[in-house]
Amino acid sequence: MGVVKGEYFKAYSMIIFVCVGMVGCVPQSSSLYYWGGYERLIYTMYKQPGSADAVTQIQVLTADIQRAAGTGKPVAPGVYAHLGMMYASQGDVDKAVNALNMEKQLYPESTVMIDGMIGRVKKRITGAANE
């Protein structure tokens, strides 16, 4: 009887062992970034463009950037670039350039894109002002 019990014990510990091992198979990871309303904004600007004008988008994104600071997590890739694009659409060169530079500073992979954008924003807006 004792032997049988021992076998059951072995069997159950084996099952427990396997189950514990299985945990490694499930992808579990904590979030790297604070996302806020960024992706929802992308959805809305295409689906209901009327409810996501530049002013609204700037409000959402700047609020998210402040909230991100509170969580200690970095702002997600793309947020500052998107914000820069919105400032540029309003003709606010300084704020556009600042936001675009923040994207580049946080994510150097964006350098070529950001430098191109800054160049075009300055050229378009200051060029238009000189006309």
Add this chain to the structure above:
Amino acid sequence: MSRLVLINVRQALRGMKSNHITILFVSIFLHGCVTQIPYDYSALLASQPRSILVIPPRNNTVEVDAEYTFLSTISRPLAEKGYYVFPVSVVDFLFKENGLQTSEEMNSVPLDKLDQVLAPDAVLYITIDDWGQKYQLISSTSVVNARMKLVDVKTGDILWAAKAYAERSSGDGGGGLSGALAAAIVEQVLGSINDQTPELSRVANTRVINNANSGLLNGPYRPAD
């Protein structure tokens, strides 16, 4: 991991020859875990991309919203996997600014041009094959189905390819989808009963990118698991 389990199963077989039920039980558990055909990551490992440019998807369906709904659910899982993801609507805007109005046109921009203007390490091409709500006799099903292909911008080599798929039937209760993601869907359904595709698309992308056997490998911003 799988080798370790195999060794333990072997030990178990030796130690518990009489206990077939236990072995069967363990085998059933293992089934979902052990990889049958390992995904070939050699091209991805050789390329080691840091950044991913997502091209607005080709849309093979009649659902006009599919493209941008999909686009609003792809940045997060890719970035959380550790890659720099180019801002999808900024990129879309840049394409349009350059006279490319449709995703078909955007998908035909040569890699060297993308490299020159945006300099991503890798480019993600997406084709949407099925999208939205299908009405059947007594129920309806929402489907999201898209093929994706990650390409090295310098060589054009395919680094990773996968199919993002998710569906949900009315009255399903989220049972067809796993754990925490199902909870997210239920939440979404309570909020907006009409269009389930944003959450389905999010689930499909998150699952395919994080698949334990064939998902994308971690990028530089995600420390090794």
